[in-house]
Amino acid sequence: xxxxxxxxxxxxxxxxxxxxxxxxxxxxxxxxxxxxxxxxxxxxxxxxxxxxxxxxxxxxxxxxxxxxxxxxxxxxxxxxxxxxxxxxxxxxxxxxxxxxxxxxxxxxxxxxxxxxxxxxxxxxxxxxxxxxxxxxxxxxxxxxxxxxxxxxxxxxxxxxxxxxxxx
Amino acid sequence: xxxxxxxxxxxxxxxxxxxxxxxxxxxxxxxxxxxxxxxxxxxxxxxxxxxxxxxxxxxxxxxxxxxxxxxxxxxxxxxxxxxxxxxxxxxxxxxxxxxxxxxxxxxxxxxxxxxxxxxxxxxxxxxxxxxxxxxxxxxxxxxxxxxxxxxxxxxxxxxxxxxxxxxxxxxxxxxxxxxxxxxxxxxxxxxxxxxxxxxxxxxxxxxxxxxxxxxxxxxxxxxxxxxxxxxxxxxxxxxxxxxxxxxxxxxxx
Numbered sequence: 001x002x003x004x005x006x007x008x009x010x011x012x013x014x015x016x017x018x019x020x021x022x023x024x025x026x027x028x029x030x031x032x033x034x035x036x037x038x039x040x041x042x043x044x045x046x047x048x049x050x051x052x053x054x055x056x057x058x059x060x061x062x063x064x065x066x067x068x069x070x071x072x073x074x075x076x077x078x079x080x081x082x083x084x085x086x087x088x089x090x091x092x093x094x095x096x097x098x099x100x101x102x103x104x105x106x107x108x109x110x111x112x113x114x115x116x117x118x119x120x121x122x123x124x125x126x127x128x129x130x131x132x133x134x135x136x137x138x139x140x141x142x143x144x145x146x147x148x149x150x151x152x153x154x155x156x157x158x159x160x161x162x163x164x165x166x167x
Numbered sequence: 168x169x170x171x172x173x174x175x176x177x178x179x180x181x182x183x184x185x186x187x188x189x190x191x192x193x194x195x196x197x198x199x200x201x202x203x204x205x206x207x208x209x210x211x212x213x214x215x216x217x218x219x220x221x222x223x224x225x226x227x228x229x230x231x232x233x234x235x236x237x238x239x240x241x242x243x244x245x246x247x248x249x250x251x252x253x254x255x256x257x258x259x260x261x262x263x264x265x266x267x268x269x270x271x272x273x274x275x276x277x278x279x280x281x282x283x284x285x286x287x288x289x290x291x292x293x294x295x296x297x298x299x300x301x302x303x304x305x306x307x308x309x310x311x312x313x314x315x316x317x318x319x320x321x322x323x324x325x326x327x328x329x330x331x332x333x334x335x336x337x338x339x340x341x342x343x344x345x346x347x348x349x350x351x352x353x354x355x356x357x358x359x360x361x362x363x364x365x366x367x368x369x370x371x372x373x374x375x376x377x378x379x380x381x382x383x384x385x386x387x388x389x390x391x392x393x394x395x396x397x398x399x400x401x402x403x404x405x406x407x408x409x410x411x412x413x414x415x416x417x418x419x420x
Contacts, residue, residue: 001176001177001178002176002177003173003174003175003176003177004173004174004175004176004177004192004194004281005173005174006172006173006174006344007174007282007340007344008174008282008283009282009283009286010192010194010281010283011187011188011189011283012188012189012191012192013192013194013196013197013281013283013284013287014283014284014286014287014290015188015287016197016200016287017200017278017283017284017286017287017288018287018288018290018291020200020201020204020263021259021260021263021287021288021291023204024204024207024208024259024262024263025255025256025259027204027207027208027211027259028207028208028211028255028258028259028262029255029259031208031211031212031215032211032214032215032230032233032234032258033234033237033254033255033258035215035218036215036218036230036231036233036234037234039218039219039220039227039231040231040234042220043220043221046220
């Protein structure tokens, strides 16, 4: 069979090789690189998507936590406020009660004092009357004659008055 | 018994009548090239069957590994994503080269043991290098580059420019051819030796046995590790490495 030289350049083989190389480039691109690169791209997108989702979930959780914490703080502040208000109200009520009690006490005391004064006056008046009668009797007995009560009433009263003033 | 080694067989000549190019020879080189292409393409199709995003098969892992290796090889040697469009080119070059080199293990003649093949590849690479150079510094800058550092250097610069594809083609071809020659020599020597040794057996038995080259089993497998496997892989790698380095350097002006 015919053979070519060991070291030779055959133009047709040369051209065919270049064409073969380009065909091989197309085939390898079409059957290896395109599908594998597409798949790798898809996988990358999937991974990115998952990272994005995880990040979103975390920020959501963070915001929820923040909200929860602020709610808790609000609740605590409100509770403190309520307690404070209650304390204030209780204090006010207690103060009012004390004040009312004092007012009542002072009212009772004033009434009692006025009662006492009236009683005293009454007693004094009675005593005055008594003393007047007694004085009249004593004077009548001393003088020996009956003293007209109406006549000397003025004098006796004056005397008792003087006595009252002096006592 | 003499030893001779020839070029690829020519199975058929298609008469074209085109001047200069002459008849189209259907050579062993071409036939085996087509077999190589068929093997590579079939492998690609096999590896990329039903790709999945998750829970990948071993087959898919291999396909991904190949693609990632090719991507990284080109990106690391050019520094960035500038030459991503060349990845299939380099991959095709490497795959064709390595399969062509190793197909000699099956007894077929390597297409790469024909200088025309490497010359074709080297010319494509040379065109790419030149294109990048012109792109980087303009056609004027490219031509002016030949006259540096002084005008007298112009012929030498042109020579060194042309030396790139010639050396790439010849390096690859020479290594593969040397493998072919050495394999041929080893088989020839072992055949002679076994014929001589077995011929010592007297009578009809020796006459029959000396036609069986028993010593050819064994030793060629060991020498083949270097001359076929190692040389074949390393030459494919060097060719691709040089391709990408030259193109990368050319683009830097």
